[in-house]
Amino acid sequence: MSGELWLIGCGDIFETIAAAWPAIEPDTVLHVVRLESPAAIATPFEERLAAASPQPRVFAALDQSALNFARFDVYARLRLGGRRFCTLIHPSAIVDATAKLGENVWIGAGAVIEARSSIGHNTFVGTRALVLGAAELAAHGWVGAAASVGARAKIGTHCVIGADVRIGAGVEVGRFSSIERPGHYAEPIAERTYIDALFELPVRIYGSARKQAGTAG
Amino acid sequence: MPPAAYRSQEWFARERGRLFRRVWQFAGLKTMLGEHNAFITREVCGVPVVIQNFDGELRAFENLCLHRGAKLQWERAGRRPLLCRYHGWGYDKAGAPANIPLHDELYRFSTAERAGMCLRSFALRTVGNLVFINMNAEPIPFEQQFDAGFIASLESSSNAYDGEVITTTWTGRFNWKLAYENLRDANHPRFVHAQTLARSVDFICNVDEALVIDADAEPAPGAGRDLLRRFSWGGRDAPLRGVAPYAWRGMVERWGSDDAYYNWLAFPNLHIASGDGGHAFTIEHHVPLAPDRTAIEIYWMTAKKRRPYPYSSTVLLALMHGSKLVVGEDVRVMESVQAGLHDDAPQGNQGAFEASNRLIERWYMDLMENGGEF
Numbered sequence: 001m002s003g004e005l006w007l008i009g010c011g012d013i014f015e016t017i018a019a020a021w022p023a024i025e026p027d028t029v030l031h032v033v034r035l036e037s038p039a040a041i042a043t044p045f046e047e048r049l050a051a052a053s054p055q056p057r058v059f060a061a062l063d064q065s066a067l068n069f070a071r072f073d074v075y076a077r078l079r080l081g082g083r084r085f086c087t088l089i090h091p092s093a094i095v096d097a098t099a100k101l102g103e104n105v106w107i108g109a110g111a112v113i114e115a116r117s118s119i120g121h122n123t124f125v126g127t128r129a130l131v132l133g134a135a136e137l138a139a140h141g142w143v144g145a146a147a148s149v150g151a152r153a154k155i156g157t158h159c160v161i162g163a164d165v166r167i168g169a170g171v172e173v174g175r176f177s178s179i180e181r182p183g184h185y186a187e188p189i190a191e192r193t194y195i196d197a198l199f200e201l202p203v204r205i206y207g208s209a210r211k212q213a214g215t216a217g
Numbered sequence: 218m219p220p221a222a223y224r225s226q227e228w229f230a231r232e233r234g235r236l237f238r239r240v241w242q243f244a245g246l247k248t249m250l251g252e253h254n255a256f257i258t259r260e261v262c263g264v265p266v267v268i269q270n271f272d273g274e275l276r277a278f279e280n281l282c283l284h285r286g287a288k289l290q291w292e293r294a295g296r297r298p299l300l301c302r303y304h305g306w307g308y309d310k311a312g313a314p315a316n317i318p319l320h321d322e323l324y325r326f327s328t329a330e331r332a333g334m335c336l337r338s339f340a341l342r343t344v345g346n347l348v349f350i351n352m353n354a355e356p357i358p359f360e361q362q363f364d365a366g367f368i369a370s371l372e373s374s375s376n377a378y379d380g381e382v383i384t385t386t387w388t389g390r391f392n393w394k395l396a397y398e399n400l401r402d403a404n405h406p407r408f409v410h411a412q413t414l415a416r417s418v419d420f421i422c423n424v425d426e427a428l429v430i431d432a433d434a435e436p437a438p439g440a441g442r443d444l445l446r447r448f449s450w451g452g453r454d455a456p457l458r459g460v461a462p463y464a465w466r467g468m469v470e471r472w473g474s475d476d477a478y479y480n481w482l483a484f485p486n487l488h489i490a491s492g493d494g495g496h497a498f499t500i501e502h503h504v505p506l507a508p509d510r511t512a513i514e515i516y517w518m519t520a521k522k523r524r525p526y527p528y529s530s531t532v533l534l535a536l537m538h539g540s541k542l543v544v545g546e547d548v549r550v551m552e553s554v555q556a557g558l559h560d561d562a563p564q565g566n567q568g569a570f571e572a573s574n575r576l577i578e579r580w581y582m583d584l585m586e587n588g589g590e591f
């Protein structure tokens with residue numbers, strides 16, 4: 001690719017991309033819009049991209065927090081604003097030609113993305129993470145450093161697979177779940193389950209997000 | 218209280234019989250039981266209990282099959298008929314095994330034998346969205362345990378709860394009584410929660426003169442029954458230094474309009490709070506597991522959503538992380554008190570502001586030593 005790219009966001013992945021440039025795309029000029037913190041997205045940042053014309057590509061880089069909703073917010077707003085996104089792959093990552101990567105996807109240094117796997121929009125795969133054959137990662141996700149997603153595993157939208165977490169082959173992880181305690185997971189994980197070193201037992205959410213208290217049937 | 222009250226296995230068993238098997242205890246949320254066949258399970262006084270919705274009616278049963286004792290429901294919460302997984306016995310809302318597959322071929326119980334089969338059931342009472350149960354065959358009136366104003370306040374506030382609930386349990390290495398004492402001590406937040414809760418709430422700690430007089434007075438015979446109601450209270454507790462204007466707070470049907478810290482304490486072991494003026498609520502239930510071990514069950518829900526918003530689960534998760542921080546501070550202190558106890562440990566010296574704890578202590582010691590008054 002050639003041309004210009006506007007990188008917007010903050011955090012570790014943001015700094016990694018900025019520091020590794022231009023090795024990621026040697027012919028592309030990088031412009032950096034550094035936000036003070038994820039909280040800064042509460043105020044409009046769009047005009048900081050005003051000089052970006054005509055129609056350059058953008059990339060929203062924010063680390064995982066609150067199930068990636070901060071990054072989702074930036075991504076969604078830029079998308080509604082008609083921006084074009086790109087996919088960034090660290091030069092040391094190995095991505096099989098048959099893998100499908102969505103837009104605003106980051107593949108970190110040394111990561112391996114195997115054949116027939118797919119990675120949805122706005123999902124970040126960390127340093128040395130493994131996404132094995134035919135695994136499916138939905139949009140707005142996060143795979144931490146050295147984590148692995150087993151062959152044919154299915155990860156729902158907005159999930160966080162933390163560093164050193166290993167999701168077994170064929171395991172399904174429901175959407176809005178966050179698995180942050182390192183270890184091997186061989187059983188399916190229900191949607192909206194949080195497994196976190198802070199809590200001894202998984203934290204679960206019950207009740208439909210759509211239904212009000214007290215409604216029957 | 219004597220160290221044995223916090224440490225002795227014998228004491229713990231006596232306390233279970235004299236206190237917990239007689240009082241109304243929090244058992245769960247009606248919002249998690251909204252549909253036919255919705256259920257929750259838990260252990261109360263060492264007994265596995267299932268609370269199940271039968272066409273809108275909530276029933277509490279011992280969660281053990283009458284055939285060979287398998288648990289009827291296995292998950293913490295879910296939606297499934299009351300049906301044993303072992304040999305398929307199905308139960309009706311009266312607790313009778315209405316369906317025994319292959320009965321005539323394989324079991325051949327007489328009509329009388331079958332008529333005698335019924336799951337143990339427990340009295341159940343809902344207050345707004347809060348479900349209470351009582352393990353006693355002849356439960357005390359709910360109104361003897363809680364006064365009418367308190368019940369009304371619980372009902373009104375819990376009716377505001379949203380149906381999306383986050384919950385988890387963690388275990389503290391302390392006796393459950395340290396938790397109720399800690400919750401009735403408004404002087405600890407400024408020390409224990411100096412960096413967290415006390416930054417946003419000005420906790421008011423003062424001396425209730427009437428309570429001091431009662432706590433020091435010689436109890437009148439027969440007064441014990443009425444005392445119980447005074448151990449629980451709730452409502453507006455302290456002013457907040459503002460409520461952060463997060464977008465989600467605008468998307469829920471706030472309970473009340475006060476920028477206040479709301480606090481409800483239901484004796485023996487339930488604590489409910491809203492730390493943001495009625496936008497979100499947390500329930501902490503301290504379940505005794507052993508003399509020196511207490512399960513801390515935590516729930517969070519916002520007030521009812523006006524309409525769904527996509528990141529509501531992360532709001533709940535953030536609230537849960539907040540609890541881990543604040544409750545974690547309490548747990549550390551209580552665990553240090555528990556760890557220091559030994560058979561000859563000195564008893565505490567409680568001051569005037571701790572009159573309510575002293576009043577409870579007097580009633581409780583009478584219960585434990587003399588059988589008390591219920």
Ligand code: FES
Pocket residue numbers: 282283284285286287301302303304305306
């Ligand atoms: S133990 Fe329940 S049906 Fe046999």
Ligand SMILES: [Fe+2]
Pocket residue numbers: 399405406409410543547
């Ligand atoms: Fe506290």
